[in-house]
Amino acid sequence: MKKAMTLALALVAGVLLGTSWLTPAAASDRIAASPRIPAPSGLTSTDVSFQGFGGLTLHGTVLSPARSRGRVPGVVLVTGSGAGVPREHLLTEATQFARRGLAVLIYDKRSEGYTDLRRSFSELADDALGAVGALRARPGVDPAKVGLWGLSEGGWVAPLAASRSADVAFVIVVGGNAMSPIRQQVWNETSGLRRAGVSGSLLDHAKRNFARLGADAGLFAEAFFDAEGVLERVRQPLLGIWGEHDLQTPPADNPPRFARALRRGGNTHYTFRFFPNADHGAHVTPDGGLTRGEALAPGYADLVGSWVRDVTSGRLPDADAAAPPAQDHRSTEISPSPWWASGWSQLAAFALFVVAFTAYPLTALVRRVRGRTVRPVTRWARLLAGAGLMAVLGGFVYIFYLMAAGRWPDPGPVLAGRPLPWLVVQGLAVAAVAATVATVAAWWRTRRGTGEAVPAGERVRTGLLLTGGVVFVPWAVYWGLLVP
DSSP, X not given: OHHHHHHXXXXXXXXXXXXXXXXXXXXXXXXXXXXXXXXXXXXXXXXXXXXXXXXXXXXXXXXXXXXXXXXXXXXXXXXXXXTTOOGGGGHHHHHHHHTTTXXXXXXXXXXXXXXXXXXXXXXXXXXXXXXXXXXXXXXXXXXXXXXXXXXXXXXXXHHHHHHHOTTOOOEEEESOOSSOHHHHHHHHHHHHHHHXXXXXXXXXXXXXXXXXXXXXXXOSTTTTXXXXXXXXXXXXXXXXXXXXXXXXXXXXXXHHHHHHHHHHTTOOOEEEEEETXXXXXXXXXXXXXXXXXXXXXXXXXXXXXXXXXXXXXXXXXXXEEXXXXXXXXXXXXXXXXXXXXXXXXXXXXXXXXXXXXXXXHHHHHXXXXXXOOOOOSOTHHHHHHHHHHHHHHHHHHHHXXXXXXXXSOOOXXXXXXXXHHHHHHHHHHHHHHHXXXXXXXXXXXXXXXIOOOXXXXXXXXXXXXXXXXXXXXXXXXXXXXXXX
């Protein structure tokens, strides 16, 4: 049943936009190894292979200090979202951490089983644990001092892997989330619109409810992942790092959630730090997080090196959390849709609107072709049919357009916090509601005032139209079309 609903909603989306984002990418059977990474100055570079989830062979590179006294601590880097992200994506971090005395493993991320519609943090966690095992087995690496570092999506994956294995000595998250992916993503997308001057119902209703609809239909993988529940099971010391100009993850909302979850599990060995002029990945940003520079934030790599040496030597931090940076607006909790707003209910409402609002003018066209003339109950019904259909289709097309734009949306001209296209759709919704009321009143007057019988066909046509108009009212309120 869920697959049928997913397909139906995907087809509706495809028809409306004609885009291919709903089509999963083909998955490869094995991850091809990236070209060998030359050893940066002062480091050694060694290629490794290991088994991930489902026996998938993954390939990586270990960067280590060329000269070291005894065995060194190690860290596996877990990248952010995207299928098949190459290990070179984290080469800057790996190089800088290795120069601070760590053995660092970076690896090519899987593409098998990972698409826009399907991904599993559990499978990615097993991949990360496979990398931990490979690094622990390397000569010159202290197997008791190997931990995980996770960026963005890796900030969900690394703690999950650590909660499953005592082989993980510590956890580092950069731009990490202690909230659900759907809550983070909605904050991310609405932040882009707020920067463009947008406020009101488009953000508070339409964007939020559209994300919930996608999750209901299976179009938002891992939408309600229980990040706090995972953190409650993490026993290893944890270092949390955020850039003060993080535009993808709420940098002020997340640290307190991390702290609460860890403490509920009895873990007080955490350290939180915030870097000025740094973006989501703790890289220097010249323009408030819009552009990522190549260099890491000053002091970031030093912090990682010293913190890892401390915690792997038994010097555990005790709830060391700096004050989080300012955040323009708070994220909001997003729960699964109630039954009356579920995917099936939305699909049924959409079908009703299409049938009700198109049947009225199509019937009139058929009558004209046949040379029949039937007096309509009221001319307001025409407005209801036209405005209602355009409001429904226009609203969804506009929301789809903004969603496809991702973090850099162009909402169009903005008036008093409302994009002009959204104001037009809201105006159509108001006109549809006014026409519904006027059509009901006209039908009532016709039946009560003149006593003139309305033909059966016209009663069916108008009755179906009014059904659509009545259902449209709560539907439009839910989607923010009738809300300021």
